[in-house]
Amino acid sequence: MKILVCVSQTPDTTAKISFSPDGTTFNSAGVQFIMNPYDEWYALVRACELRETLGGTVVVLNVGPASNETTIRKALAIGADEAVRIDAEPQSAAFVAKQVAEYAKTGGFDLIFLGKETIDFNGSEVGAMVAEHLDLPYISYASKLGLNGNLATLERDIEGGVEVLELELPFVLSAAKGMAEQRIPNMRGIMMARTKPLTVVPPVPVEESVKTLQFTLPPAKVGVKLVDPENMDELVRLLHEEAKAI
Amino acid sequence: MVLVYAESPNGHLKKSAFEAVTYGKKVAELLGLPCVAITLGSKVQDAGELGKYGASRVVQVADAQLDHLDSQVIAAALSTAAQQLGASIVLLSHSSSGKTIAGRLAVRLSAGLVSGVNSLPTGNASELRVKKMVFSGKAIVEYAITTPVKVLSLMGNAVRPEINGAAVSVETLSVPLTSGRVRVKAVKTVEGKVPLPEAEIVVSAGRGMKDPGNWGIVEELADTLGATTACSRPVADSHWRPHHEHVGQTGIAIRPNLYIAIGISGAIQHLAGVNSSKVIVVINKDPEAPFFKAADYGVVGDLFEIVPRLTAAIRKFKSTN
Numbered sequence: 001m002k003i004l005v006c007v008s009q010t011p012d013t014t015a016k017i018s019f020s021p022d023g024t025t026f027n028s029a030g031v032q033f034i035m036n037p038y039d040e041w042y043a044l045v046r047a048c049e050l051r052e053t054l055g056g057t058v059v060v061l062n063v064g065p066a067s068n069e070t071t072i073r074k075a076l077a078i079g080a081d082e083a084v085r086i087d088a089e090p091q092s093a094a095f096v097a098k099q100v101a102e103y104a105k106t107g108g109f110d111l112i113f114l115g116k117e118t119i120d121f122n123g124s125e126v127g128a129m130v131a132e133h134l135d136l137p138y139i140s141y142a143s144k145l146g147l148n149g150n151l152a153t154l155e156r157d158i159e160g161g162v163e164v165l166e167l168e169l170p171f172v173l174s175a176a177k178g179m180a181e182q183r184i185p186n187m188r189g190i191m192m193a194r195t196k197p198l199t200v201v202p203p204v205p206v207e208e209s210v211k212t213l214q215f216t217l218p219p220a221k222v223g224v225k226l227v228d229p230e231n232m233d234e235l236v237r238l239l240h241e242e243a244k245a246i
Numbered sequence: 247m248v249l250v251y252a253e254s255p256n257g258h259l260k261k262s263a264f265e266a267v268t269y270g271k272k273v274a275e276l277l278g279l280p281c282v283a284i285t286l287g288s289k290v291q292d293a294g295e296l297g298k299y300g301a302s303r304v305v306q307v308a309d310a311q312l313d314h315l316d317s318q319v320i321a322a323a324l325s326t327a328a329q330q331l332g333a334s335i336v337l338l339s340h341s342s343s344g345k346t347i348a349g350r351l352a353v354r355l356s357a358g359l360v361s362g363v364n365s366l367p368t369g370n371a372s373e374l375r376v377k378k379m380v381f382s383g384k385a386i387v388e389y390a391i392t393t394p395v396k397v398l399s400l401m402g403n404a405v406r407p408e409i410n411g412a413a414v415s416v417e418t419l420s421v422p423l424t425s426g427r428v429r430v431k432a433v434k435t436v437e438g439k440v441p442l443p444e445a446e447i448v449v450s451a452g453r454g455m456k457d458p459g460n461w462g463i464v465e466e467l468a469d470t471l472g473a474t475t476a477c478s479r480p481v482a483d484s485h486w487r488p489h490h491e492h493v494g495q496t497g498i499a500i501r502p503n504l505y506i507a508i509g510i511s512g513a514i515q516h517l518a519g520v521n522s523s524k525v526i527v528v529i530n531k532d533p534e535a536p537f538f539k540a541a542d543y544g545v546v547g548d549l550f551e552i553v554p555r556l557t558a559a560i561r562k563f564k565s566t567n
């Protein structure tokens with residue numbers, strides 16, 4: 001079993017989000033970066049579990065600059081066997097997807113795992129693009145995966161429920177909650193991660209199709225209007241007349 | 247031409263399909279183009295209704311192979327249809343299936359993709375400018391798509407469906423299909439409730455409820471409002487409520503018109519999934535709870551007294567309106 005797990009690095013959820021004065025670039029000064037939670041908790045851990053029961057190799061892949069290597073080492077500490085970094089700024093989903101697909105073509109992977117979305121750009125775009133480049137099936141929002149030889153059984157989250165699916169390897173999958181439980185790397189994992197191979201690969205060129213014009217912050221809430229707890233008729237009136245929400 | 251993919255799980259057009267056609271019509275007007283809707287599958291009913299929301303034509307690829315979501319098959323069918331019809335913009339819903347298809351379509355059509363747009367675009371056919379929320383609702387970004395063909399997916403509840411035309415007759419379109427590899431064995435959905443990502447009103451409760459046995463007052467409020475229920479993560483983690491109700495950074499992100507948070511402190515990871523809601527009401531006994539900073543309306547007090555009082559007030563309002 002050979003599994004490729006795509007992990008991205010994102011600002012921590014609690015990070016203060018700000019931009020350059022002209023609104024064109026994210027201000028990373030003082031921001032703590034983490035592994036995208038869906039990639040770490042769900043995709044990577046499930047891949048490691050499968051390798052533990054079935055044998056094989058888990059390769060983590062990140063498209064990003066050398067400063068991402070702390071995140072990549074953490075993925076190795078959690079249990080991946082080797083790592084690949086495509087040495088480029090992850091400019092867009094289209095760019096990342098092309099890099100992942102080009103690398104995957106060289107590897108003979110049975111499964112390619114991603115997270116359901118990155119918490120910075122909230123795109124949910126990369127997985128479907130990778131699958132199309134590779135002409136493979138794509139199961140998004142997978143919350144369960146079982147394997148029996150070459151046959152996979154999955155549950156996929158849909159609006160208000162789940163879909164139960166079956167298909168044969170290989171395919172691409174994006175992982176959602178339910179797929180696995182978060183693992184905290186232990187001391188042994190951290191020590192071993194230092195000696196596991198991390199290969200740096202140059203990017204392939206991609207023509208950009210979407211330009212970022214400007215970031216802005218959403219208008220601040222004007223402030224909460226407090227309503228007398230004894231007077232819920234007043235809240236209902238406000239919701240109807242002022243907020244037009246009911 | 248603007249081509250809108252109108253989703254129809256089990257043959258029924260979804261609200262998000264009407265939203266997408268309403269939005270597609272406005273994009274088409276901006277660019278001086280016609281708006282055409284497309285449905286896929288053998289069971290679709292009343293597709294002609296899409297005309298009422300602004301589609302000047304409705305085409306249908308009526309093949310049973312398209313009844314289930316296999317993104318390989320659906321994306322191939324949609325991209326062939328888009329090419330046959332000469333679409334310059336393809337619009338989908340940013341739903342679980344839309345997200346599964348959009349990236350594939352963009353690759354197939356060599357199109358720039360922006361997913362989860364939440365307001366009308368500006369610009370023109372060569373440089374279309376669209377906005378979406380990023381950083382889990384903490385910022386807005388504007389993109390320009392510059393490719394000849396563009397793919398967009400529309401965030402749920404971003405526009406209200408608007409009737410501005412009449413039903414049209416449905417044309418059949420035939421496109422060659424590829425064979426799929428995904429077999430759908432079962433679909434398990436919670437019957438009778440509006441799924442959380444589509445709900446216009448959401449009533450959500452947290453650890454302040456103390457015990458799963460106390461949820462009756464939350465459900466009663468939700469039923470009175472025709473709302474869907476949600477919960478914070480610790481509530482789902484301790485199995486007080488089902489996992490599919492968990493909203494926030496690690497659960498699902500929602501964008502209802504009204505979000506009522508009961509006994510939830512408003513941790514940033516919770517807010518990440520709900521702060522794009524149009525109106526937020528917070529009920530909490532702690533006036534310092536961080537959620538009040540993100541709220542439009544707040545009630546400071548004991549939820550066990552306030553929630554039944556609010557339910558009664560809404561009943562009274564509903565009986566007179």
Ligand SMILES: Cc1cc2nc3c(=O)[nH]c(=O)nc-3n(C[C@H](O)[C@H](O)[C@H](O)COP(=O)(O)OP(=O)(O)OC[C@H]3O[C@@H](n4cnc5c(N)ncnc54)[C@H](O)[C@@H]3O)c2cc1C
Pocket residue numbers: 037451452453454455477478479480481492493494495496497508509510511512513514515516519529530531532535547548549550
């Ligand atoms: C990486 C990460 C990801 C996370 N993802 C999520 C996520 O997706 N979703 C999520 O929800 N959380 C998430 N969390 C957890 C989050 O940080 C908070 O711990 C959680 O949201 C708190 O849940 P709560 O508000 O229900 O409980 P608490 O924080 O315990 O708050 C309970 C609230 O109820 C109020 N209360 C108590 N009794 C009453 C009463 N009688 N009447 C009125 N009010 C009362 C209290 O004043 C308090 O404000 C995540 C955390 C981490 C670290």
Ligand SMILES: Nc1ncnc2c1ncn2[C@@H]1O[C@H](COP(=O)(O)O)[C@@H](O)[C@H]1O
Pocket residue numbers: 006007008009036038039061062063064090093096113114115116117118121122123124125126127
């Ligand atoms: N720079 C990156 N390097 C590797 N994988 C990535 C990168 N960006 C995104 N991904 C993967 O693609 C998934 C979906 O990302 P997105 O489409 O941006 O929401 C993430 O959960 C990751 O698994």
